[in-house]
Amino acid sequence: MNRPLELVCPAGTPAALRAAVEAGADSVYLGFRDETNARNFPGLNFNHKELAEGLKYAHDNGTRILVAINTFPEAGNPAPWHRAVDCAADLGADAVILADIGLLDYTASHHPSLRRHLSVQASASNPEAIRFYCNAFGVRRVVLPRVLTVPEIAALNREIAGIDVETEVFVFGGLCVMAEGRCALSSYATGISPNKNGACSPASHVHYENQRGKMVSKLGAFTINQFHADEPAGYPTLCKGRFVTNGKASYLFEEPTSLSAAMLLPELQAAGVTALKIEGRQRGRAYISQVVTAFRKALDAIAAGQPPPPLDMSALTEGQRQTTGVYEKTWR
Amino acid sequence: MMRKVKLSLGPTFFNWPPEKWRDFYFRIADEAPLDTVHLGEVVCSKRLPLIEAVIPEVVERLEAAGKEVVVSTLALIMSKREMNIVRELAASGDIMTEANDVSTAALLAGRPHVIGPFVNIYNEGTLAWFVGNGAVRVCLPVELSGIAISKLIAASEGAKPELEVIAFGRLPLAVSARCYHARANGLHKDNCAYVCDQDPDGMELETLDGAPFLTVNGTQTLSHSCCNLIGDLATLAGAGIRRLRLSPQDADMVAVASIFRDVLDGNLDLVTAECRLSGLVGGMAFSNGFFHGIEGARKAGPLAAAE
Amino acid sequence: MQRSPDVPPLSPVLLAGLALRPFPVVMLQPVLDAVMLIIHRRHPDVFDRLSGFQNPVFLIDPIDLPCAFILTPETRNPRVVAVAEYDPKTILETADAVIRGPLMSLMDLLEGRIDGDSLFFSRDLMIEGNTECVVALRNAVDGAEINVTEDILALFGPLAGPLRIAKKAGDVIFSRATQDLAFLRDAVIAPSMHRHAAIESQLHKLTEKIDAIDRKSAT
Structure with missing residues (x-):
């Protein structure tokens, strides 16, 4: 046993x-x-x-x-x-x-x-x-x-x-959908590194904007997701965001x-x-x-x-x- | 000082047809002012059989042209099959090999080898350990700042390792077990139909508001912007960097290498160099934020104002 | 960042708040000072955990009460001040962050019943301003095991026992009243909710179409 x-x-x-x-x-x-x-x-x-x-x-x-x-x-x-x-x-x-x-x-x-x-x-x-x-x-x-x-x-x-x-x-x-400790995505967007500083998608770089009735979640300068006004807006973790490839918006890396x-x-x-x-x-x-x-x-x-x-x-x-x-x- | 800095061409990350791949390297062998050329598959073990047949003739052509050839190996080793690919390469021993995973470095222990940018070497202690293990050259991870790079150069002075940084090309930011090219096409990694060959420079990924952000290359995620340290070469050379790595794009890499060589040799001014580089990559945005200790996507330093 | 919860839920808190409306907020101040003193004495680590920030200022707005609170959790001298009103357009010039929601959700946050991640998925709370400060406050209060009832009851020494029983009876009545009011509300608004859902779905489709057109014209 x-x-x-x-x-x-x-x-x-x-x-x-x-x-x-x-x-x-x-x-x-x-x-x-x-x-x-x-x-x-x-x-x-x-x-x-x-x-x-x-x-x-x-x-x-x-x-x-x-x-x-x-x-x-x-x-x-x-x-x-x-x-x-x-x-x-x-x-x-x-x-x-x-x-x-x-x-x-x-x-x-x-x-x-x-x-x-x-x-x-x-x-x-x-x-x-x-x-x-x-x-x-x-x-x-x-x-x-x-x-x-x-x-x-x-x-x-x-x-x-x-x-x-x-x-x-x-x-x-x-x-994590990327191999851990080998991901510089958040660092690329925020300058704060998970490997060096211990924080991925840090709250200090998160903000929410209201654009034309939509709530937009951003990490640094980059939009990570958009929500309708009455939809709960999730925390913008980079690899759980919605992005556009080949003209199609999707959770390419991973859904939240x-x-x-x-x-x-x-x-x-x-x-x-x-x-x-x-x-x-x-x-x-x-x-x-x-x-x-x-x-x-x-x-x-x-x-x-x-x-x-x-x-x-x-x-x-x-x-x-x-x-x-x-x-x-x-x-x- | 800058004249002594050597130039390497990193491994091609993208899935190019074997003929295109071969012809690319033939031209590099014949025309590019490069000291070293890296060959081999770093991203996906499924692609390796595609280029295997043409590797010997490419090696021969490069060596005949007086260029050092280094074989780069897989960044993420998960299966027995992948482990055995690396074990065999490490055991062959007749060609300089670059380890992109700690396991490969362990297999190369006691023999001269190169450590690639996928191995986490952030500090003096870790660098010393790899040098003790036999590393003669280390290409540092992409997110190290210029200050950290200078400190590592200072710490390794006297010892043998030649330190290298990626100075041009889309930055490799992440590796995954999951294939996003397959996922974008409604497929899985196991039945991927090699859809990554549709995008010789990677699949562009934009934010929902249309801002370019990243590039997807199978299981790898790269920056959308093209790293370009041409404006930082004087700082790097002043700190004592011995080698720069140019990472292949689907562009005229012979011309890219010539521009870097000319700037290093003092034969070309920065503004002209930057302008020509921009033309060669179709106006792709340049970035050097990691080097300046800020967001990797940003551009800073002497050429930032030229935007 | 969430659905703007400007419309308070029909709840006992709202009714109590309406009943209290004629009284000036300054009357609350002695109570607030006393509560803050107790929390500071019993949970000094909350303020220690926030010490990495330069004296953050939070505006906490229970939307079902006729007042809001300005919280300055300084390590040595934490304060909370009641205000009758504020200008939502300019409040972020003086406060680092605004947390808005029904009183009971804010109490859940204070007493650690909502965790850091769920906070961002909650439909009840709306957060504006410096996200980092809010996360720090949430983590700090969660770590402190604040229980407002227990913290206040602790003041009453031997009387705490009987008061605790009275509080429990009160909780039962409160919870019953909450359910009754929710039932009443649902009955009143059900027909319009159906219509609302249909309109929303149409709007959603339209927005997606506009986005697709925007993207096309951008490239």
Whole structure:
């Protein structure tokens, strides 16, 4: 029998962390309140004191804390990233989630006993890349990029069976349609880089304009979508926008949709993954409570050998659509 | 200083018919003032068989013309088949290879190789690691600022790596598992019918209000604007850049290369160069925002006012 | 950015607001000062999370109340001031952002029942001005676990228990009244809604045609 799947949940604030722990998270991932992590959004994330308190609370409740330090320091300014790693190590975080090779190197040499996970931002999509990160920097877990189908994940896990490494996959929430950590679209439109500054489609560059009775959502100088006056206008995430190609307007990259692999949990377990990740450090604690509770129930059912109950996430997707994304081949 | 800067032609990102592809490189071999030419498929493994048959004659022609040939490899490796393509290339060992994924760099460890712009090298620590692994040349990611580029050049001085930046062409901004060319035509990647061959310079993507924004090339998304660092060459050379990369468009790349060479050699003034380049790409908008630390789509620097 | 929710929903809040209309807003100020003091004391981290911004000013407009509020969440001295009216055309010259919607939706926002992403899909709330400030405010209040009732009840010490029971009874009546009013409203407007939907669909088609023509003439 497989060992139980680990449920890895997001927290953008101490309140969300408590909500995730109460709802049954096995691990909670979070970041510092700066550009060292890929959810560097205004008003979000943890300072050192909050992390220390969060660690104590989580550990008292048997939950692990993973600290995401998963942006790429730009030349000349590595200090904030080094400090973040030092702080996570000093405070006793259970692991750090890293993407940059220079930072992996720093962590492996300065804090060899600090467990290292490879962030999805490193986009390690194949066995040779995973082997490399494990051999060179002692990475113990790889978060797989959202580019692989379930059969490809299974094949990948078979190929890396000889390496002491776990794989983690996303099962719910926002969905990058481009290979993670390798997308400069938002940076091209706003000058703020997801890789360097930790924010995609940043709120600072979002604005809404009323044009001839239509609501237009813009990111920097570019129109991302248009809505009728009484239609709710979504947040203009670049790759979920509507654009024109060959004279036709469409959601060319992806519809405004959320990933839900809730129906694929047994398949993902059979494919050999260790941990399931829920996206959404920027979402509120109400979201965290509901999603984590639902997935906890599903995983407990699977662990007990029962079929997972159908998950009702309708309240969280707010009329948005759900997709199994790349896990099914036809998505490509 | 500028005279010493070398010129490379990057790999062609677009799906051109094999004859067009071959003839393009024959002309490059015979006429273009380039030091190095990159060949190979970076975007989509399904296209590789299309050009495979003509690669040997193109390599031969380029080498006969005294140009260094570098084989560029896939940016996104997902399947066993794709992994094996790269494993074989890395194992062959008789030609300089460019890694565009960390896995490929790992396979090339201990041998001289090139790192392409799809590998995230943003800082000194990461650069040092790749140099230690055997990289002799590194083409930096597109979104690095001029300041960061200068710092990396300063950090790598004395050591061997030759640093290179993309100085011309639509910028490769993203790669995906999903094929948007297929999707735009109501198809999936597996039955794509190679529709990307309809757009030799990529499929233009506009915003709903008709502003040009991006270009779609199969699984790759490029900028709509054409990156052009011709006005920044003095700054780059002053910082010690050793090589510039021109990324092929469906345009007269021999003329583009000649203009860059002439400016580097001090034989052509900037305004004339910019004007001629604009004519060569049919008036495509130019951008250099990333270099100036702002929106990549924007244009800044000495030639911005000429707009 | 959303449908302009200028028409308030028919709700107990609206009726209460209408009843309060004769009273000047300055009478509210002592209550607001007291509530702000409590929130500041019990949730200092809200204001800490907003410290990255240069003293942002929010105009919060519950459309079913006859007044609006100007919120300045400064780290040391946060204030909220009631205003009887404001000019929607010029308000963004003094406020960084405007958040407009029915009181109960604004309370959901304050107490963390609406998350950051849903905020932008909500039909109830309208946001204007600096989106970044609004996202920061939303994240900050969500992280603080503000519960206005509990925060105020905490002031009453031993009396909090009985008051909590009274509040619960009040909630039941409020929720019942909300349902009754919604039912009444639906019955009154149903015929015109059908007609409205038909007109809207026609308008939608026309707009798309105009857009297509615009694009053609642009190229």
